[in-house]
Amino acid sequence: MTQCRHEPQVLRAAADDSWTGALRQHLLECEDCAAAASVEAWMTEMARVEPRQHALPDPSVVWLKAQLLRQMAAADRASRPITIFQLVAYAVVAGGWAALVTWKWSALVEWVGSWTPMHLVVTASGHSTPPSPAFFVGMLLLSTMTAVLALHTILAED
Numbered sequence: 001m002t003q004c005r006h007e008p009q010v011l012r013a014a015a016d017d018s019w020t021g022a023l024r025q026h027l028l029e030c031e032d033c034a035a036a037a038s039v040e041a042w043m044t045e046m047a048r049v050e051p052r053q054h055a056l057p058d059p060s061v062v063w064l065k066a067q068l069l070r071q072m073a074a075a076d077r078a079s080r081p082i083t084i085f086q087l088v089a090y091a092v093v094a095g096g097w098a099a100l101v102t103w104k105w106s107a108l109v110e111w112v113g114s115w116t117p118m119h120l121v122v123t124a125s126g127h128s129t130p131p132s133p134a135f136f137v138g139m140l141l142l143s144t145m146t147a148v149l150a151l152h153t154i155l156a157e158d
């Protein structure tokens with residue numbers, strides 16, 4: 001690749017903004033000089049920056065970072081199925097609670113209402129019907145699942 005004979009003049013003109021009419025005209029005709037003029041400012045800036053700012057980090061640090069990043073990526077990959085399982089479990093437990101409460105809402109409201117002393121006096125015979133045993137089994141099951149999930153979540157964060 002041969003250098004255009006005007007290029008040194010073009011670079012000098014670009015550096016100290018000393019453009020002549022002939023040089024400007026040449027830029028329109030010569031792609032090489034136009035490119036050289038357009039990158040001149042950047043090249044000058046690069047040359048002015050202190051080399052110490054461009055010092056590369058210690059290779060052992062770079063190597064260590066790469067190892068850490070690789071291990072983190074591997075850990076992420078390994079824990080992905082667990083994370084998905086956890087999300088599914090959250091959804092199941094939340095859905096279970098919603099279904100259970102919806103299913104026995106009126107019985108639940110009545111039963112909780114029966115806890116007030118006033119109600120106890122009114123229904124002195126105490127024939128208020130608590131929700132069915134199936135409800136309590138479902139509640140116990142969901143409570144256990146919720147507790148296990150919460151524990152798992154807490155332990156997984158460490």
Ligand SMILES: [Zn+2]
Binds near residue numbers: 004030031
């Ligand atoms: Zn040229």
